[in-house]
Amino acid sequence: MSTLQHLLLFPIVLVVCPGDAHAGDTIVLPPGRFQVDHELQLIVSDLSTDLVNAQWPGPKTMIRADSWYELAPAMAEIPLGTEIIVEDTNGVPYHVYFTELPLISITTAEAIVDEPRVHGNFTLSDGTGQVTIADLGIEYRGGVSQLWPKKSYRIEFWTDSTGSEHVDLSLLGMRSDDDWNLQAMYNEPLRMRNVVCNELWRMIHAPYYLAAEPDAVTGVAMEHVELFVNGAYKGLYAASERIDRKQLKLKAYNGSIRGQLYKGVSWGASTFSSAPPYNNSLRIWSGFEYEYPTEVTEWSFLHDFVDFVVHAPEAEFLAEYPSRFELDNAVDYLIFLNLLRATDNAGKNIYVALYDTETPYFYVPYDLDGTFGVIWDGSQENITDDLLLNGFYVRLMHDCGSNGFMDRLRQRWNELRTDIITQGNITGLFAQEFAHLAANGVYQRELMAWPDYVYEPAQLDYLSNWLAARLSFLDDRFNAPCEPSGIIEEPWASFSMYPNPATDRLFMTVDGAGTTVELSLTDALGRIVLVRELTGERNVIDLSGFGKGLYLVHVRRNGRTSTDRLVIN
Numbered sequence: 001m002s003t004l005q006h007l008l009l010f011p012i013v014l015v016v017c018p019g020d021a022h023a024g025d026t027i028v029l030p031p032g033r034f035q036v037d038h039e040l041q042l043i044v045s046d047l048s049t050d051l052v053n054a055q056w057p058g059p060k061t062m063i064r065a066d067s068w069y070e071l072a073p074a075m076a077e078i079p080l081g082t083e084i085i086v087e088d089t090n091g092v093p094y095h096v097y098f099t100e101l102p103l104i105s106i107t108t109a110e111a112i113v114d115e116p117r118v119h120g121n122f123t124l125s126d127g128t129g130q131v132t133i134a135d136l137g138i139e140y141r142g143g144v145s146q147l148w149p150k151k152s153y154r155i156e157f158w159t160d161s162t163g164s165e166h167v168d169l170s171l172l173g174m175r176s177d178d179d180w181n182l183q184a185m186y187n188e189p190l191r192m193r194n195v196v197c198n199e200l201w202r203m204i205h206a207p208y209y210l211a212a213e214p215d216a217v218t219g220v221a222m223e224h225v226e227l228f229v230n231g232a233y234k235g236l237y238a239a240s241e242r243i244d245r246k247q248l249k250l251k252a253y254n255g256s257i258r259g260q261l262y263k264g265v266s267w268g269a270s271t272f273s274s275a276p277p278y279n280n281s282l283r284i285w286s287g288f289e290y291e292y293p294t295e296v297t298e299w300s301f302l303h304d305f306v307d308f309v310v311h312a313p314e315a316e317f318l319a320e321y322p323s324r325f326e327l328d329n330a331v332d333y334l335i336f337l338n339l340l341r342a343t344d345n346a347g348k349n350i351y352v353a354l355y356d357t358e359t360p361y362f363y364v365p366y367d368l369d370g371t372f373g374v375i376w377d378g379s380q381e382n383i384t385d386d387l388l389l390n391g392f393y394v395r396l397m398h399d400c401g402s403n404g405f406m407d408r409l410r411q412r413w414n415e416l417r418t419d420i421i422t423q424g425n426i427t428g429l430f431a432q433e434f435a436h437l438a439a440n441g442v443y444q445r446e447l448m449a450w451p452d453y454v455y456e457p458a459q460l461d462y463l464s465n466w467l468a469a470r471l472s473f474l475d476d477r478f479n480a481p482c483e484p485s486g487i488i489e490e491p492w493a494s495f496s497m498y499p500n501p502a503t504d505r506l507f508m509t510v511d512g513a514g515t516t517v518e519l520s521l522t523d524a525l526g527r528i529v530l531v532r533e534l535t536g537e538r539n540v541i542d543l544s545g546f547g548k549g550l551y552l553v554h555v556r557r558n559g560r561t562s563t564d565r566l567v568i569n
Contacts, residue, residue, distance in 0.1 A: 026062040027052055027078070032123055032131035034065050035105050035226075037233040040448050043069070043096045044226060044233070046103050046127045049080045069094055081441030095448070099440045102126045102172055104182070104239070105228040106138060112153070112229070114140045119161045124225075126172055137163050141181060143265070144376070150186035150235065150450055154179070172223040174241050181240040182227060187378035188369050189459045191236045191446065192433045195222045197340055197368035198240075199429065203420050205332040207248070208362070209355050216249035218329075218353075218364050224437065226445070235449040236442050243351050243364055245292045251356040253293035260354040260361075261292035262302055264347050267523070271347030272391030273549035273567075275307035287347060302352065305361060309392050318399055322360075329362035330396060331408045337388050338474060339421060340371035343381070346390045373466035380462065384469035386522070387477060391550045394565060400482035413478040423471060427464045434460060495555050501567035506541040510534055510555060518556045521566070523549065543568055 027047075034045035043065055059074035069086035078084070084096040108120035117137030124132040134157050140146050141154040157178045159165040166178040185191040198220055207216045220241040227234040241247060243261075250259025264270035270287030278299035283290040285299050305324055312320070337345060344367075351364040370376040373384075389397070399405035419425065434457075437443065443455045495510040510517055519541070521530035529546060534555070551566045 024056060024058055025060055025074070026064055027056055027060055029063065029065045032125050032133075033103075035103055035228040035233070036066050037228065037231060039231075040233055041092065041094045042233050042445070042448060043086075043094055044103060044445070045096070045098050046101065046125050047098060048100075048127070049078050049098045052078045052098065063096060069096070081439050083441065083444065097441050097445060099226060099442070100127055100436075101236075101440055101442065102223070102225045102239075103228070104225050104237070106136070106153075106155070107230055108138060112138055112140060112151075114146065117154075117156060117163065119158070119163060122155070122157070124171065132169065132171075134167070134169060135159065135161055135163075145184065145186065148184070148186045150184040152184040153182040155182060156180075171239055172225075174221045174223065174239070175247070177241065177246065179242050179244070181242055182225075183222070183238040183240055184234075185236065185238060185369065186450075187374075187376065189374065189378060189454070189456060190430075190434060190437075191442075192224075192430065192437065193371050193374070194240075194367070194369050195224060195238050196429050196433055197342075197371050198222050198365075200420070200426065201336055201365055201368075204336055204416065205329065207355075208326050208328060209249075209359070213249035213355075217247055218362070219243075220247065220366070224433075224442075226442070233445065233449050235446045236437070243366055248353055248355070248364065250292065250353060253295050256357075257293055257296065257298055257301070258356050259292060260301060262352045263289040263291050264350045264352070265289050267347050267547075267549065269303075269306045270350075270352075271523075271549065272306060272309045275303060275310045278303050288352070291351070301354075309395060314398065317395055318401065318404070321396070321399075324360055325392075326360040326362040327405065327408060328412075330393075331405065331412050333363040333365070334389075334393055334396075334409065335413055335416065335421070335478075336365065339470070340368065341373070341383070341386075341388060341470060342368060342371045343388060344370045344376045346388050346393075372463050373470075382462075382466060383528075384466060385473045386528075389552065394550065394552070397482075398484055400484045406482040410478055413474070417471075417475070421471070423464070423468055426467060427460075430460060430463060495564075497553065497564070497566065500565075501569045502543055503569055504542070504544045506543055506566065508534070508539045508541060508555075510537060510539065518554075520554045520556070521546075522552045522554070523547075 029045050029047060033047050034043060036043050059076050060078065061071050061074045063069040063071065063086055067088055069088055071084065071086050078098060080098055086094050086096050088094060103125045105123040106120050108118050110118040112118060117139040120136050120138050122134045122136045137156045137158055139154055140151050142152045145152055157167045157169050159167050168176045168178050170176040171180065183194055185194060188194065201219045205218060207213065207218045210216060220243060222238045222240040225237050225239050227237045245259055245261060250261060252259065264287055266287045268287030269275055269285065276286050278285045280297050280299055283297055288302065290297055308324065345365060349367040351366065352361050353364055354361050373380055373382060375381045396405040446453050447455060495508060497506055497508045517534045519532050519534050520528055523529050546568055548568055551568060552563055553566045554563045
């Protein structure tokens with residue numbers, strides 16, 4: 001018998017309390033509407049403070065949760081998001097908080113691991129009075145993030161404890177599905193970049209095939225929640241939809257491959273730096289994971305496209321790429337990638353999808369934590385004057401034709417700058433999210449769960465200042481004249497380099513001997529991998545420590561930069 005059920009729970013009006021306490025003095029927290037961490041001596045309830053103060057209008061001396069807790073002194077009004085100190089029947093102090101954020105509790109009999117999923121019981125209280133209870137399977141998710149103490153989870157709703165059948169549930173107004181992520185956001189200073197960035201992407205972009213699939217979404221919705229696992233408070237999380245065939249409404253496999261979905265998990269073909277041979281017996285190929293279809297593995301379609309990008313002659317590339325990759329999506333994603341300066345999202349942390357046969361590929365972003373002036377580990381990187389590209393975008397930046405990529409990029413950027421991509425709109429999204437979290441006292445509880453967490457509200461000022469500088473740079477860069485011969489930013493002098501492709505050494509000649517210039521090298525993910533000064537006309541650069549692939553060489557003097565491509569074999 002399935003344990004899945006939806007319960008509508010309402011506050012109990014009167015309870016007789018022990019001793020001298022009176023029924024009207026006692027706040028009763030209904031089952032499912034609170035969670036307790038006895039180690040942290042923490043109680044969190046999503047019961048509305050307006051309801052509490054209306055239900056029990058006088059001085060409140062007791063709270064009834066899993067036990068009796070005494071308020072000393074009595075409180076006339078229960079505040080939102082503010083610590084309330086109570087004592088249990090043994091005189092042990094507890095911290096009580098009332099929050100507007102949904103509460104999720106997961107309990108398991110077995111230890112949670114990366115794989116396989118273990119059975120657990122799930123409870124969600126969404127603040128409206130509805131409590132959702134279900135069986136689930138749970139496992140850790142993520143790559144490097146699994147090394148951090150605060151783990152992200154992937155959960156799958158089951159009809160019973162065996163996991164033999166799955167069941168779809170709608171969480172917090174999001175889609176109905178059996179498969180969900182719980183994002184830890186451990187590396188996000190204010191625990192909200194992923195949430196805001198995904199909202200921003202949905203504001204910027206819509207699927208090109210929306211008329212045929214009105215429910216298609218090329219992104220995910222996310223909602224902040226507070227999470228308890230096996231009675232331990234884990235802090236602030238984001239419940240998230242997942243990118244899959246269902247979300248994108250890709251055409252289902254019917255004996256023939258129609259819709260396709262690939263996930264960028266590392267660099268290689270995913271950054272369009274190479275197109276090595278593939279093996280259809282494997283679900284991994286050169287930085288990609290094969291996500292859909294699940295019934296078969298056939299890399300030839302994606303390999304053909306990557307090979308085209310990497311090797312097609314210029315005239316062939318410019319003539320054919322618009323039929324192979326959706327141009328408006330390519331434009332929107334380059335804008336989005338560089339607006340966020342998402343240094344880890346130019347090849348990995350991105351999906352390549354195809355709606356149906358004879359339709360173009362398109363991009364779908366995910367894992368948008370290292371953005372807006374911070375990188376993948378949460379540290380600040382206050383760089384605002386560079387352009388993130390991969391091998392595909394390097395070639396697109398050569399398209400200077402009428403209504404070609406650079407023309408569309410300029411038009412779209414200036415269009416978005418009138419409403420969505422403005423200083424006020426973007427900082428407003430962050431400020432609104434921050435105000436909600438702060439008003440609910442979430443950051444104090446995050447510190448209780450994770451003592452190493454550094455709460456810095458000034459991060460909002462840093463983000464705002466960073467964004468202003470970034471927008472100024474992108475205004476200039478996206479409106480600069482297109483250079484068909486390559487990516488050249490305000491050329492000031494010539495430089496040459498050989499051999500190209502190179503292996504272990506690169507020889508560079510720079511005009512203007514005796515003048516100090518700066519050389520920087522960025523990989524296909526947009527990461528700076530080398531910075532050095534060049535003081536002479538002839539220079540030798542050691543490449544022995546760099547992996548194979550496509551790089552950009554930037555030579556800068558007096559604030560002016562020349563850029564060219566370099567291939568390392």
